[in-house]
Amino acid sequence: MPKKVLVIGSGPGGYPAALRLKELGAEVSIVEAWDFGGTCLNRGCIPSKAFLDTGHRVHAFEGLRKLLKDGSGVNFTPAMLDWDKVKARRADVITKLRTSLEKLFLAKKIEVLRGKAAFTGPNEVTVTGPQGAVKKQFDFAVLSAGTRPSFPPPFRDYHSELTDSDRVFDLPRLPKSVLIVGGGVIGLEFACFFNAIGVEVSVLEILPDILVGEDPQVTRAVRSSFEKRGVKFYLGKKAAKIVISGGRKTVELEDGSKLEAEEILVGAGRAADLTGMGMETIGLAWDRKGVKVNDRMLTSVPNIYAVGDVNGISLLAHSATRQGEIAAENIMGADHAFDPDIVPKCVYAWPEVGSVGLNKAQAEAKGLAVKTSRAFYLGIGKAVATEETEGFAQLVFDAADDTVLGAQIVGGPATELIHVLALAVKLKLKRKDLREIIYAHPTMAEAIHEALAK
Numbered sequence: 001m002p003k004k005v006l007v008i009g010s011g012p013g014g015y016p017a018a019l020r021l022k023e024l025g026a027e028v029s030i031v032e033a034w035d036f037g038g039t040c041l042n043r044g045c046i047p048s049k050a051f052l053d054t055g056h057r058v059h060a061f062e063g064l065r066k067l068l069k070d071g072s073g074v075n076f077t078p079a080m081l082d083w084d085k086v087k088a089r090r091a092d093v094i095t096k097l098r099t100s101l102e103k104l105f106l107a108k109k110i111e112v113l114r115g116k117a118a119f120t121g122p123n124e125v126t127v128t129g130p131q132g133a134v135k136k137q138f139d140f141a142v143l144s145a146g147t148r149p150s151f152p153p154p155f156r157d158y159h160s161e162l163t164d165s166d167r168v169f170d171l172p173r174l175p176k177s178v179l180i181v182g183g184g185v186i187g188l189e190f191a192c193f194f195n196a197i198g199v200e201v202s203v204l205e206i207l208p209d210i211l212v213g214e215d216p217q218v219t220r221a222v223r224s225s226f227e228k229r230g231v232k233f234y235l236g237k238k239a240a241k242i243v244i245s246g247g248r249k250t251v252e253l254e255d256g257s258k259l260e261a262e263e264i265l266v267g268a269g270r271a272a273d274l275t276g277m278g279m280e281t282i283g284l285a286w287d288r289k290g291v292k293v294n295d296r297m298l299t300s301v302p303n304i305y306a307v308g309d310v311n312g313i314s315l316l317a318h319s320a321t322r323q324g325e326i327a328a329e330n331i332m333g334a335d336h337a338f339d340p341d342i343v344p345k346c347v348y349a350w351p352e353v354g355s356v357g358l359n360k361a362q363a364e365a366k367g368l369a370v371k372t373s374r375a376f377y378l379g380i381g382k383a384v385a386t387e388e389t390e391g392f393a394q395l396v397f398d399a400a401d402d403t404v405l406g407a408q409i410v411g412g413p414a415t416e417l418i419h420v421l422a423l424a425v426k427l428k429l430k431r432k433d434l435r436e437i438i439y440a441h442p443t444m445a446e447a448i449h450e451a452l453a454k
């Protein structure tokens with residue numbers, strides 16, 4: 001008899017788990033309460049990149065204008081942008097991808113249930129949806145319920161009057177100014193997009209720096225690039241009060257100063273929402289960070305796994321996918337563990353950021369003596385020829401034996417280049433191994449080659 005496995009949630013954690021389980025011979029059902037494809041496809045990675053691409057086209061247009069005779073007389077203004085078309089383009093991208101995902105499930109003969117699942121026993125959920133309340137039995141379950149935007153105080157009391165990373169994609173009109181709350185990846189990507197299309201942007205961050213956990217060289221480079229383009233940062237500042245009046249929204253800070261904008265986008269983290277899911281019924285342990293799992297993705301209940309954002313380990317789509325595959329393989333008899341050290345962390349703004357493994361401070365905190373080597377794009381032929389000279393490639397080595405411990409790249413196609421270095425970290429390659437690779441000329445990857453020579 002094939003194992004009966006139920007997957008809850010069809011985001012990048014859930015759907016790869018379902019596909020892998022099917023491939024390995026399980027009888028698979030997947031239940032989805034909202035849109036197929038989860039946050040990633042509908043309100044996250046994909047729509048934000050469609051928006052960013054629009055911003056990048058405006059950025060490129062401005063670059064072209066500089067080359068035209070007399071500046072060509074065509075100056076981009078936000079009024080030139082058809083906001084409804086920008087939104088329609090993103091909706092079109094989502095529909096295409098969602099449709100192919102749904103077709104894939106049909107083709108693979110994976111049962112799809114619509115509605116919200118709640119555990120009603122260690123081997124049973126009740127799915128409440130268009131078909132009423134239906135009970136479904138399983139041998140194993142993979143919980144992949146994702147997260148929702150968090151609204152810390154004082155923003156919490158103004159949830160419906162402010163926007164967040166879910167609702168920003170449907171703003172009825174383009175605001176003239178946006179205050180973004182949160183200097184993490186999500187906040188910075190929206191800051192980059194709105195700034196590119198001519199919206200006045202400020203970023204408020206409670207911590208002393210943006211991109212928590214990133215190397216200070218990286219955050220300095222990103223901040224300085226954004227600031228040159230007019231983005232204002234308010235770091236280490238705490239909001240005390242919100243005032244909304246006459247179409248303006250004001251945040252009063254604890255230091256007494258005020259920040260005002262037409263729109264406030266709260267991008268201050270995400271949290272699992274597990275209310276009403278019967279967690280207590282089956283004794284599934286969870287806390288503020290999410291569902292507790294071990295490195296095999298197994299929860300406190302021996303036949304239930306939890307993958308992706310819901311376990312709070314790494315709120316990234318590719319982490320969710322790897323965890324989903326690991327849970328599937330472990331259910332089918334393997335014993336695989338998730339390795340957070342080889343997860344690439346990317347920012348898809350400009351300059352792009354890609355980092356993997358340990359940075360200097362993280363390695364030193366582990367008691368390691370490290371050496372770092374950095375090469376700036378300013379010295380790379382391709383970067384100079386394409387006027388993409390902002391940024392650098394930096395490698396972190398174990399001083400004892402030159403093993404690659406981590407890498408940080410700012411600028412260029414950092415989100416693509418970082419994979420070579422993820423491989424180096426995974427395989428524990430040494431500096432000399434990476435030097436033996438031949439780097440095509442002229443490419444931005446030559447920055448890695450240059451850094452290795454330092």
Ligand SMILES: Cc1cc2nc3c(=O)[nH]c(=O)nc-3n(C[C@H](O)[C@H](O)[C@H](O)COP(=O)(O)OP(=O)(O)OC[C@H]3O[C@@H](n4cnc5c(N)ncnc54)[C@H](O)[C@@H]3O)c2cc1C
Nearest residue numbers: 009011012013033038039040044045117146308309316317
């Ligand atoms: C604006 C934005 C941009 C982002 N950009 C990136 C990026 O560029 N790269 C990246 O790696 N990550 C990015 N992320 C993060 C990424 O979207 C998440 O890490 C990823 O979606 C997590 O996948 P998941 O499967 O765990 O959860 P989700 O994608 O959130 O999927 C969970 C699904 O479960 C469903 N569900 C929940 N409860 C139930 C229930 N009881 N019954 C049935 N169904 C249920 C939900 O409706 C949802 O569809 C971004 C996030 C945001 C908000």
